[in-house]
Amino acid sequence: MHRRKFIQQTGTVIAGSLLSESVLASALPENKKRIAMVGTGHRGTGMWGVEVLKDFGHLVEFVGLCDKNSGRVKTAKEMLKLSCPTYTDIDVMLKETKPEILIVTTMDSTHHEQIIKGLEAGADIITEKPMTTDEKKCQAILDAEKKTGRKVHVTFNYRYSPHRQKIYELLNSGAIGKVTSVDFHWYLDTSHGADYFRRWHRKREFGGTLLVHKSTHHFDLLNWWLDSDPQEVFAYGSLEHYGKNNPFRHTHCRPCPHKDKCKFYWDINKDPRLVKLYVENEKYDGYHRDGCVWKEDIDIFDKMAVQIKYANNVQVSYSLTTYSPYEGYRISFNGTEGKLDAWIHERQPWEVEKYDELQLTKNFGKTEYIRIDNTEAGHGGGDLRLRKQLFNPGEDKWKQAAGSRDGAMSILVGIAARESIDKGKPVKIESLTSLKPLAKKPVNS
Ligand SMILES: NC(=O)c1ccc[n+]([C@@H]2O[C@H](COP(=O)([O-])OP(=O)(O)OC[C@H]3O[C@@H](n4cnc5c(N)ncnc54)[C@H](O)[C@@H]3O)[C@@H](O)[C@H]2O)c1
CATH class of the missing domain: 3.30.360.10 (Dihydrodipicolinate Reductase; domain 2)
Incomplete structure (x- = not known):
C-alpha cells in the first residue's frame, strides 16, 4: 500500500511518526524521495539545493520549487540545473507535485504557514531554524504535526x-x-x-x-x-x-550619497551569486538585500x-x-x-x-x-553530517537529530x-x- 494512503487510512499519530522516520531512513536509489522547496533564496539554493543535489542526488528528486518572488524562483531553477516546475503559490505546488518532503527556507515569520500546509498535504517537513517566531504559530505547528501524524525536522546544523x-x-x-x-x-x-x-x-x-x-x-x-x-x-x-543611532542614512548601499564616509557601506555587486539572486529580482518585490543599517525602521x-x-x-x-x-x-x-x-x-x-x-x-x-x-x-x-542524517541516516550517536x-x-x-x-x-x-x-x-x- 502507498505510504501516504496508508497514513490517511489509519490516521494514527504513532503509525505516522514511526513510518515517517523509516521513510527517510529507507531512501533507495530506485525509489527517490520526492522533495519540494519553498523559499528559494540564499539558504534554499545553497545548503538545501546545490549541496543536497551534490551528495544526495541519487536519493532525492526535486519535484517543485516555490517562492513568492517569481524571478528568484526561476533563478533558483537555473542555479540548480533542475527541470521541475516552479510556483509562486504553495497550495498549487503541493497539489500538483505531491512531495513526500517539503523543505521550508522562507522568511522566518512565514515558516508556520508553509509547515502546516506541507503537513496537511501529507509531507514530512525539513524546516530551517527558527521553526517560527511566536508562541501562537509554534502551537499551531505542534498541533498540525500531531493531527497529521507527519514529522517536522528542524535543521540545527550547529x-x-x-x-x-x-x-x-x-x-x-x-x-x-x-x-x-x-x-x-x-x-x-x-x-x-x-x-x-x-x-x-x-x-x-x-x-x-x-x-x-x-x-x-x-x-x-x-x-x-x-x-x-x-x-x-x-x-x-x-x-x-x-538603526536610528547614526546621524545619516539612506535606503540601501548602492545609491547611497554617504558611501565614502560610512564604515558599513557594502557593495553587493562584488558578489555575482547575490546579484543573480537579489539584485536581478528586485523588480518583482522591491526588496533590497543591501538595505541601510541605519534605517529608522x-x-x-x-x-x-x-x-x-x-x-x-x-x-x-x-x-x-x-x-x-x-x-x-x-x-x-x-x-x-x-x-x-x-x-x-x-x-x-x-x-x-x-x-x-x-x-x-x-x-x-x-x-x-x-x-x-x-x-x-x-x-x-557539520553541514554535510546534518544533510546525511536527514537524507541517508545512520546511528544518531550524539542525539543530534531535532x-x-x-x-x-x-x-x-x-x-x-x-x-x-x-x-x-x-x-x-x-x-x-x-x-x-x-x-x-x-x-x-
Ligand atoms: N541554519 C543556518 O545556519 C541558516 C543560515 C542562513 C539562513 N537560515 C534560515 O534559512 C531561511 C532563509 O534564509 P535566507 O538567508 O535564504 O533568506 P532569503 O531572504 O535569501 O530567502 C528567503 C526566500 O523566501 C522567500 N519568501 C519569503 N516569504 C515567502 C512566502 N510567504 N512564500 C514563498 N516564499 C517566500 C523570499 O522571496 C526569499 O526568496 C531563514 O529561515 C533563515 O533563518 C539558516
Missing part, C-alpha cells in the same frame, strides 16, 4: 560541528561532574552581525528579533548540551548602535542579555552582541567536579588556527587542552526573553504553549 559534539560528549560523560551553571557569550562582528540589520531580519515582525532568529541556534545548543528543558527566562535588550535589539533557569536547575547567563571586531563565542560550563571552557573565532583579524580548542580543568586537579580539527568545509563538516519539540523549546527561550524585555519581568516557558518543561528532555522530539 549541533553537528566537531567542536560542539566534543562538548556534548565530555559533559555527558560526567567530565566536570554535574553541570550547575553556564556562562555563554556570542559575538557577531561588524560584517556578519551588521548584515542582519541590512536584511528583512532587521524587523521584529519578520525574524522575531535576533533573540529568536539567531539565538535559536544558541538556545538549542544549551538545551541539547544540558539535556534539559528551559523553565524560566529574564532578559534585557536595547538598540543603541544600528529597525526595531530589533542589537545587544541582549538573558538569564535562563533550566528544569534540571542549571542556571545560564547568555549574551549576544552584534558589532564586535571578531565573531565567535566563549562558553564556560561550571560543574561540581570541574570546569569546561570553550571558544571559537569564526572570523577574526588575526591568523586562523587549524584546530579548535577546549580547556578541561578538574577541581583540585590539572588542566587538559583538547584540540579538534576544524579544517573540514561547512562548519567543520524535531518540533526541540525547535519549539529553542525559540521559546527567545520568545520569553523578548516578552521579558517588553514587560520587565521573568517569563515562564510553560506559560507560552502546551509544552511542559522536563528535567530530562526527550530525544529528537
Whole structure:
C-alpha cells in the first residue's frame, strides 16, 4: 500500500511518526524521495539545493520549487540545473507535485504557514531554524504535526560541528561532574552581525528579533548540551548602535550619497551569486538585500542579555552582541567536579588556527587542552553530517537529530526573553504553549 494512503487510512499519530522516520531512513536509489522547496533564496539554493543535489542526488528528486518572488524562483531553477516546475503559490505546488518532503527556507515569520500546509498535504517537513517566531504559530505547528501524524525536522546544523559534539560528549560523560551553571557569550562582528540589520531580519515582525532568529541556534545548543528543558527566562535588550543611532542614512548601499564616509557601506555587486539572486529580482518585490543599517525602521535589539533557569536547575547567563571586531563565542560550563571552557573565532583579524580548542580543568586537579580539527568545509563538516542524517541516516550517536519539540523549546527561550524585555519581568516557558518543561528532555522530539 502507498505510504501516504496508508497514513490517511489509519490516521494514527504513532503509525505516522514511526513510518515517517523509516521513510527517510529507507531512501533507495530506485525509489527517490520526492522533495519540494519553498523559499528559494540564499539558504534554499545553497545548503538545501546545490549541496543536497551534490551528495544526495541519487536519493532525492526535486519535484517543485516555490517562492513568492517569481524571478528568484526561476533563478533558483537555473542555479540548480533542475527541470521541475516552479510556483509562486504553495497550495498549487503541493497539489500538483505531491512531495513526500517539503523543505521550508522562507522568511522566518512565514515558516508556520508553509509547515502546516506541507503537513496537511501529507509531507514530512525539513524546516530551517527558527521553526517560527511566536508562541501562537509554534502551537499551531505542534498541533498540525500531531493531527497529521507527519514529522517536522528542524535543521540545527550547529549541533553537528566537531567542536560542539566534543562538548556534548565530555559533559555527558560526567567530565566536570554535574553541570550547575553556564556562562555563554556570542559575538557577531561588524560584517556578519551588521548584515542582519541590512536584511528583512532587521524587523521584529519578520525574524522575531535576533533573540529568536539567531539565538535559536544558541538556545538549542544549551538545551541539547544540558539535556534539559528551559523553565524560566529574564532578559534585557536595547538598540543603541544600528538603526536610528547614526546621524545619516539612506535606503540601501548602492545609491547611497554617504558611501565614502560610512564604515558599513557594502557593495553587493562584488558578489555575482547575490546579484543573480537579489539584485536581478528586485523588480518583482522591491526588496533590497543591501538595505541601510541605519534605517529608522529597525526595531530589533542589537545587544541582549538573558538569564535562563533550566528544569534540571542549571542556571545560564547568555549574551549576544552584534558589532564586535571578531565573531565567535566563549562558553564556560561550571560543574561540581570541574570546569569546561570553550571558544571559537569564526572570523577574526588575526591568523586562523587549524584546530579548535577546549580547556578541561578538574577541581583540585590539572588542566587538559583538547584540540579538534576544524579544517573540514561547512562548519567543520557539520553541514554535510546534518544533510546525511536527514537524507541517508545512520546511528544518531550524539542525539543530534531535532524535531518540533526541540525547535519549539529553542525559540521559546527567545520568545520569553523578548516578552521579558517588553514587560520587565521573568517569563515562564510553560506559560507560552502546551509544552511542559522536563528535567530530562526527550530525544529528537
Ligand atoms: N541554519 C543556518 O545556519 C541558516 C543560515 C542562513 C539562513 N537560515 C534560515 O534559512 C531561511 C532563509 O534564509 P535566507 O538567508 O535564504 O533568506 P532569503 O531572504 O535569501 O530567502 C528567503 C526566500 O523566501 C522567500 N519568501 C519569503 N516569504 C515567502 C512566502 N510567504 N512564500 C514563498 N516564499 C517566500 C523570499 O522571496 C526569499 O526568496 C531563514 O529561515 C533563515 O533563518 C539558516
